[in-house]
Amino acid sequence: MKIFHWGVIIMMTKEETEKLKQDLKERGYKLTPQRRAILNVIIVNEGKHLSPEEIYDQVKMECPEIGLATVYRTVQLLEKMGILYKMNFDDGVSRYELVHSAEDHQHHHLICLKCGAIEEVEDDLLEVLEERISKKYDFSIENHDVKFYGYCKRCK
Amino acid sequence: MKIFHWGVIIMMTKEETEKLKQDLKERGYKLTPQRRAILNVIIVNEGKHLSPEEIYDQVKMECPEIGLATVYRTVQLLEKMGILYKMNFDDGVSRYELVHSAEDHQHHHLICLKCGAIEEVEDDLLEVLEERISKKYDFSIENHDVKFYGYCKRCK
DNA sequence: ATCTCAATTGAAAAAGGTTATTTTTTATCC
DNA sequence: GGATAAAAAATAACCTTTTTCAATTGAGAT
Secondary structure (H helix, E strand, O other): OOOEEEOOEEEOOHHHHHHHHHHHHHOOOOOOHHHHHHHHHHHHOOOOOEOHHHHHHHHHHHOOOOOHHHHHHHHHHHHHOOOEEEEEOOOOOEEEEEOOOOOOOOOEEEEEOOOOOEEEEOOOOOHHHHHHHHHHHOOEEEEEEEEEEEEOOOOO | OOOEEEOOEEEOOHHHHHHHHHHHHHOOOOOOHHHHHHHHHHHHOOOOOEOHHHHHHHHHHHOOOOOHHHHHHHHHHHHHOOOEEEEEOOOOOEEEEEOOOOOOOOOEEEEEOOOOOEEEEOOOOOHHHHHHHHHHHOOEEEEEEEEEEEEOOOOO
């Protein structure tokens, strides 16, 4: 999903809104103001790995009457549609980020054991390892989830 | 932790029980029948990645009056002591397995998207990747969590 | 514009897993 | 054996997530 800058606010273009509406329609779903607002919050906060509660807090500024259940339902829907990716950083909540459609699978994460910062790693050097495992274990790999725990430059 | 076979039952040796008792005592904890029974269930079911509830169900055979809270407290304690490793397979529960003390970090897991089987991978080929990431991102890696999702030999 | 019908919503309750509290029991040390 | 502290059971509390249900909304047909 492409983004554009409008002052400091990053949000969906009209064309992208139309694309989303189309995608939803194809599956019998509707594009409601709540859904657009939720996705917009996620786009604006790209790289922050928001939890449903955090999305809820932000989306309430634009949509004060929205319910938390709607946020849960919407992120589930967007995940099912392949727009969001659900992550688990073992902090008690699920977190969501935009799927980067060009890639086969998501990037890796560096998680600082001291300050909790989450850095993203674009290096996708698992190809060789995956190749080897595929053969050795007769297992066809579709996706992976790779987290490195340690200390970031500020904390070590 | 070494194991031995006694009929079909695999359990702790007397020496290992003493070792555990010693470890606990050093930190001001006690080796109770409940704790021994819980660890024993985990040893007997090595490779099965039991959840607290599953441990509870099994340990009740030997310890019918035990409470679920005791299982939770005990696995937390054993994790803190470095005897157990807590895992998350995104199935709604936490799962535990024995730490393999000889290794720096745990093995990887292959998770079948169809039948849910979890296979363990001993290959630790991340050294190169970790080396590269350490330098590129100035991040000192202490541990990792690597999961491959796909289809096992029976399901693909 | 209005009607119809299915999808969606908000509010509240329920569910599910995990943790905390309280009282009682048990183990250890002197 | 008695004092002291840890651990247990039972229960309640907690937190995130899901479900229920009545009311509302949106999209297309009338």
